[in-house]
Amino acid sequence: MASRQELSDFLAGAERRAFKHAMFALRDSEAALDVVQDAMLRLASRYGGRPAAELPMLFHRILQNAITDHFRRQRVRNLWTTPLSELQGNDGSEHGEAEALEALDPHDPDEPATLAERTQLRAILEAEIARLPRRQREAFLLRYWEDLNVAETALVMGCSEGSVKTHCSRAARALAEALAARGIQR
Amino acid sequence: MTERELARIVRAALDESAERLPAPIAHRLAAARAAALARAERGDRRRIHEAPRARALPRTERPRPQAPRLAWRIAAIVVPISLVAGGLFGISVWESQQRAEDLAELDAAMLVDEVPIAAYADRGFGVFLRNVSWEESRQ
Numbered sequence: 001m002a003s004r005q006e007l008s009d010f011l012a013g014a015e016r017r018a019f020k021h022a023m024f025a026l027r028d029s030e031a032a033l034d035v036v037q038d039a040m041l042r043l044a045s046r047y048g049g050r051p052a053a054e055l056p057m058l059f060h061r062i063l064q065n066a067i068t069d070h071f072r073r074q075r076v077r078n079l080w081t082t083p084l085s086e087l088q089g090n091d092g093s094e095h096g097e098a099e100a101l102e103a104l105d106p107h108d109p110d111e112p113a114t115l116a117e118r119t120q121l122r123a124i125l126e127a128e129i130a131r132l133p134r135r136q137r138e139a140f141l142l143r144y145w146e147d148l149n150v151a152e153t154a155l156v157m158g159c160s161e162g163s164v165k166t167h168c169s170r171a172a173r174a175l176a177e178a179l180a181a182r183g184i185q186r
Numbered sequence: 187m188t189e190r191e192l193a194r195i196v197r198a199a200l201d202e203s204a205e206r207l208p209a210p211i212a213h214r215l216a217a218a219r220a221a222a223l224a225r226a227e228r229g230d231r232r233r234i235h236e237a238p239r240a241r242a243l244p245r246t247e248r249p250r251p252q253a254p255r256l257a258w259r260i261a262a263i264v265v266p267i268s269l270v271a272g273g274l275f276g277i278s279v280w281e282s283q284q285r286a287e288d289l290a291e292l293d294a295a296m297l298v299d300e301v302p303i304a305a306y307a308d309r310g311f312g313v314f315l316r317n318v319s320w321e322e323s324r325q
Binding site: 036043075122125145176 | 193199200211214216221222223225226229
């Protein structure tokens with residue numbers, strides 16, 4: 001059973017990455033903060049007593065569910081609001097979405113060249129990851145950023161292990177091609 | 187570039203990016219974490235108070251906090267659907283009854299009429315009916 005300190009340490013280590021996960025999916029910092037807070041509350045209130053080793057998998061399962069819930073609520077809301085917003089005209093939200101991720105990355109113009117290069121690579125990678133289909137992105141990030149194994153990733157995503165491997169492989173190919181197209185090959 | 191190499195680059199980039207989140211967002215995440223931990227603490231206290239009482243009761247009488255909510259949710263879905271289905275079924279029965287009665291009335295009127303049924307198939311009789319009102323033809 002996870003102690004209070006273990007739960008606190010886990011959340012402290014996971015919250016920023018969870019926020020990035022939510023940002024990739026939702027592209028709205030306020031919504032991402034809400035979803036992460038919701039996931040943390042659900043984990044602490046319902047699963048706080050589970051063993052510390054189970055917390056990462058449980059947390060990511062809860063986070064993915066919270067993101068899905070957010071999309072469902074948004075779809076219902078859009079049923080009513082889209083006709084009204086169409087009457088008011090398009091405010092260029094697509095452009096705003098594309099900038100949302102960049103806005104999260106404070107850019108310091110005085111950084112040395114290597115840092116600037118890394119910042120640029122980071123921005124490109126984040127933009128390309130954000131462009132991946134949702135399931136591919138989830139599988140890739142859970143496997144290679146959160147270090148979950150194939151079975152755990154499949155459990156979090158609610159799909160087969162074969163699907164996880166397929167999603168990961170497609171995501172990796174898409175990212176490698178996108179980087180190569182921008183002249184980045186390492 | 188292999189999948190592993192790409193993953194290493196992505197991991198490094200995302201780790202760095204997560205560490206460089208703007209301060210207001212980091213503060214709000216920390217506040218959300220504190221709220222979650224406070225809730226876990228309250229949950230622990232409640233479990234400690236409730237557990238001995240719950241264990242003292244027989245299994246069938248132990249409180250089941252989720253059960254009524256689930257029952258209400260199911261009832262909230264099933265009852266309106268049943269009402270609508272029942273209403274539609276009632277309307278369809280009433281309509282078919284009404285149609286049968288109309289047809290029976292029409293058949294009876296044709297059978298007891300002085301004009302033979304074959305006359306209604308005659309085109310000339312149809313024209314006659316359109317030009318002469320019912321009252322006039324009876325006279």
